[in-house]
Each structure stands twice: as structure tokens, then as C-alpha cells.
Amino acid sequence: MKKHVVLLAAAVLALSALAAFAATDALVGACIYKFDDTFMTGVRNAMKTQMDKEGGELEIVDSQNRQPTQNDQVDAYISKGANALIVNPVDRTAAQPLMEKAKAEGLPIVFVNREPYEEVMKAYDKIWYVGAKAEESGTQSGQIIVDYFKKNPKADKNGDGKIQYIMIRGEQGHQDATLRTEYSLKAIKDGGFEVVELGNDTANWDKVQATDKMKGFISAVGVDNIEAVLANNDDMALGAIEALKAEGYNMGDPAKYVPVVGVDATAPALEAMSKGELLGTVLNDADNQGFAAVKVAVVAADDKPVTEESIGYKITDGKYIWIPYRPVTVENYKEFMK
Ligand code: GAL
Ligand code: CA
Numbered sequence: 001m002k003k004h005v006v007l008l009a010a011a012v013l014a015l016s017a018l019a020a021f022a023a024t025d026a027l028v029g030a031c032i033y034k035f036d037d038t039f040m041t042g043v044r045n046a047m048k049t050q051m052d053k054e055g056g057e058l059e060i061v062d063s064q065n066r067q068p069t070q071n072d073q074v075d076a077y078i079s080k081g082a083n084a085l086i087v088n089p090v091d092r093t094a095a096q097p098l099m100e101k102a103k104a105e106g107l108p109i110v111f112v113n114r115e116p117y118e119e120v121m122k123a124y125d126k127i128w129y130v131g132a133k134a135e136e137s138g139t140q141s142g143q144i145i146v147d148y149f150k151k152n153p154k155a156d157k158n159g160d161g162k163i164q165y166i167m168i169r170g171e172q173g174h175q176d177a178t179l180r181t182e183y184s185l186k187a188i189k190d191g192g193f194e195v196v197e198l199g200n201d202t203a204n205w206d207k208v209q210a211t212d213k214m215k216g217f218i219s220a221v222g223v224d225n226i227e228a229v230l231a232n233n234d235d236m237a238l239g240a241i242e243a244l245k246a247e248g249y250n251m252g253d254p255a256k257y258v259p260v261v262g263v264d265a266t267a268p269a270l271e272a273m274s275k276g277e278l279l280g281t282v283l284n285d286a287d288n289q290g291f292a293a294v295k296v297a298v299v300a301a302d303d304k305p306v307t308e309e310s311i312g313y314k315i316t317d318g319k320y321i322w323i324p325y326r327p328v329t330v331e332n333y334k335e336f337m338k
Helices: 002-022 038-054 067-079 096-105 118-122 134-151 175-190 207-221 234-245 267-274 286-301
Strands: 027-032 057-062 084-087 109-112 127-131 162-169 194-202 228-231 281-283 320-322 326-328
Touching: 027 038, 027 067, 027 286, 038 057, 038 234, 038 286, 067 084, 067 096, 084 096, 084 286, 096 109, 096 127, 109 286, 118 127, 127 286, 134 175, 134 228, 134 281, 134 326, 162 175, 162 207, 162 234, 175 194, 175 228, 194 207, 207 234, 228 234, 234 267, 267 281
Parallel strands: 027 057, 027 084, 084 109, 109 127, 127 320, 162 194, 162 228
Antiparallel strands: 281 326
């Protein structure tokens, strides 16, 4: 017994020595466009988890949805000697000055979730982007609607062979909003359905705004005439569902149901799927986006080459780490519950 304890203690010592040897002492400074965002909170938590493994220091600040605030935060990280930056820009079209600040210092900079323009990505050798192909999520969410209408011909409530839909978009100018909107509709058309738009507006990724917008659509067109709701993310899908529930819809009566799809596969969305309120979503893999961003930042901060071997993720064109989306349906949603 005693011998076992001694052996165990020796093993623990040896392991921690090894960990100390492998650990980085890099300071990584991260800015998140705003903390009050469900999906980005998942990414943020994954970043912390990964840095705990790496052994370096990660600071994360809330840019409070203001680009000037974020610019100041980047300056502050530079003056305190950060070894790498991770930036989730407030405005992806304003990434250039941030890249230039990093470039002036030779600091690695990893953008996440909001993709800078290509010319910005090309203008520096220590810049990377970790994100997901928005087209993919659009296609997958549209496909969930197609499958539902093929399985449930009565979902075409007015029997005109077309799908009368409401689109609730994310933030204007965000690649995920533009491409999810476009590709979800394309998937429905490619799936053999004509579509008729009953309403289309932005709710800025926000649940409360989506409830308001959806209430407006319901009073304008009548809840019975809506055959599908496509939301660019889960918070907005859940917001739309609140408005439907206020009309007695999506509460278990099959005669009062509108299929709603979102994107992200957040915990509340999976919960809503388990209750039959939300038809489906698409996994936007917050964990792997957060892990990969920290991996790249640490490897680059330690002045090691960023390669597929050193970060453990596939790299496209030397700078892009694309994390795949996955459709989440009633058949597989339990797999994604934590
Ligand atoms: C999207 C995500 C949204 C929101 C947005 C923030 O990828 O689906 O829920 O988090 O990023 O930029
Ligand atoms: Ca119809």
C-alpha cells in the first residue's frame, strides 16, 4: 500500500515535470466582440480550457460591441507585452488597422468567427483565421427543412407546392448572416421546392429582437400562413419560437406547429429540440473553434511554425482553419448535449 503511494507520488512528479517542460509561458491577449453572445461564450470557454492545458496565460476582454474600444484593448495588450493576439472583431470590415498594429510589432494575430477581407489576410505573414464555412451551415439548415417537407406533405399548409417562409437574419455585414440566408434558400430550391418570402429582417443574432420581429410578421401575415421559419442562429430561432408560443403554436399540438431551424446547437436550442419546439439546428463547433484559436496563438507566440502537426487542425492556404459544421436533427441531437 505504502509502496503504491510512493510510486504514485513519483509518477505525479515525473508527469508535472514533463508538463512544465512542454508548457508555454506565452501571454495571449484576446478580445471578444461582446461577452453577451451565447455562441461566442462557448468559444470563450473553450479558449480558457485549451489555455489551461497549454500552461500559458490567457486574458480575455469584452469589446462591448464597440470597435474603438476593441482597438484600445489591442493597444493595451501590445503595451503590456502580449506574445500573441486573438481577435473576434466587432466589425469584420475594420480588421485592417488591427492587423497593422500586430504587424508593426511582429506579433501573431488570430482572428476568429468574423472573417477579415482577403486583402487583410494576405497583407501579413503572421495572421490566421479560425472559423467555419458559413455556406455549409446555410445548406445544412435548408436541407433540414427540405427533409421535413418531404416527410410531411401537409407541412405545405395551403397546398400550393411552395414553402411560405420567414427569414430572420443575423447582423448586417456578417459573413454568416449573408451566406446562411443565401445558402439555406438555395438548398430548399435545390431540394425541389419553390419558396415564397412572407418576411425577412435582421434581429442582430438576438433572441429578444427576434421575438419582436416575429410578432410583427405574425400580425402582418397571420400565423396560419407561415410554413417555415429560418433563423441565422439559435438565439433568434428561440426568439421566434417565443412569438409562436404566444399564439399557442409549437407547444405540442401537431395542428399548431411551424418548423423552425437555427444554427449553433447551443444548449438552450438542444433543450428546445428535446421539447419538440425547434425542428433542427446546425452544430457551429464552439469548442473546436476556441481550441484551435488558442493552439495557433500559442504555437506562433512560441515562434514555432504553425503547421497541421503543431496545431492538430487542418490548415487551408497556410492561414485558414475551417472547423466543419454538422446538421443536428431529431435523430442525433442528444449526441450534442453536454
Ligand atoms: C455566428 C453565430 C452567432 C453569433 C455570431 C457572432 O457564427 O452563429 O450566434 O455568435 O457568430 O459573431
Ligand atoms: Ca405552401
